[in-house]
Amino acid sequence: MRVKALETLLTEKGLVDPAALDAIIDIYQNQVGPQNGALVVAKAWADPVFKARLLADATEVVAELGFYGRQGEHITVVENTLERHNVIVCTLCSCYPWPLLGIPPGWYKSDAYRARVVREPRAVLAEFGVVLPEGQAVRVWDSTAEMRYLVLPMRPEGTEGMSVEELAALVTRDAMVGTGLATVPQ
Numbered sequence: 113m114r115v116k117a118l119e120t121l122l123t124e125k126g127l128v129d130p131a132a133l134d135a136i137i138d139i140y141q142n143q144v145g146p147q148n149g150a151l152v153v154a155k156a157w158a159d160p161v162f163k164a165r166l167l168a169d170a171t172e173v174v175a176e177l178g179f180y181g182r183q184g185e186h187i188t189v190v191e192n193t194l195e196r197h198n199v200i201v202c203t204l205c206s207c208y209p210w211p212l213l214g215i216p217p218g219w220y221k222s223d224a225y226r227a228r229v230v231r232e233p234r235a236v237l238a239e240f241g242v243v244l245p246e247g248q249a250v251r252v253w254d255s256t257a258e259m260r261y262l263v264l265p266m267r268p269e270g271t272e273g274m275s276v277e278e279l280a281a282l283v284t285r286d287a288m289v290g291t292g293l294a295t296v297p298q
């Protein structure tokens with residue numbers, strides 16, 4: 113209601129064009145989404161040189177693929193390993209790498225997720241169905257307007273010889289936030 117009221121006021125004063133707003137919303141609802149991030153992850157799994165570059169300077173590397181723009185000005189990719197699992201949050205609001213994942217889901221913006229994932233990450237992950245081995249550390253990354261994160265999940269076993277397209281189909285949105293794991297092929 114507040115957003116609608118604000119939009120009406122700004123439109124009446126001639127400060128925003130509703131058609132421009134609709135175009136922006138269409139881009140982030142229909143054209144930009146987790147399929148972008150999934151392609152980046154699949155390419156990193158398939159190509160060690162790409163992966164090394166991605167971990168060193170994600171913003172530049174994903175921009176080369178055409179993934180840049182609002183809320184994607186500064187992106188860091190953090191790699192899951194047997195030793196460490198990474199999870200992303202924005203404790204202050206809802207910062208999220210839009211060009212790679214689209215619009216954040218409701219739970220990402222919720223007070224409960226933002227507060228609890230910092231205090232008890234393993235309990236929150238378990239509620240998402242992710243139970244980590246005790247020996248695997250959990251690192252929580254707090255996003256800001258200056259830096260947004262994407263998790264590079266571990267490549268599942270049994271995926272040798274898969275194409276980038278086949279690999280990308282295994283990469284879920286939650287796997288790239290850290291609240292999920294990549295899908296194991298059946």
Ligand code: FE
Binds near residue numbers: 203256257
């Ligand atoms: Fe934020």
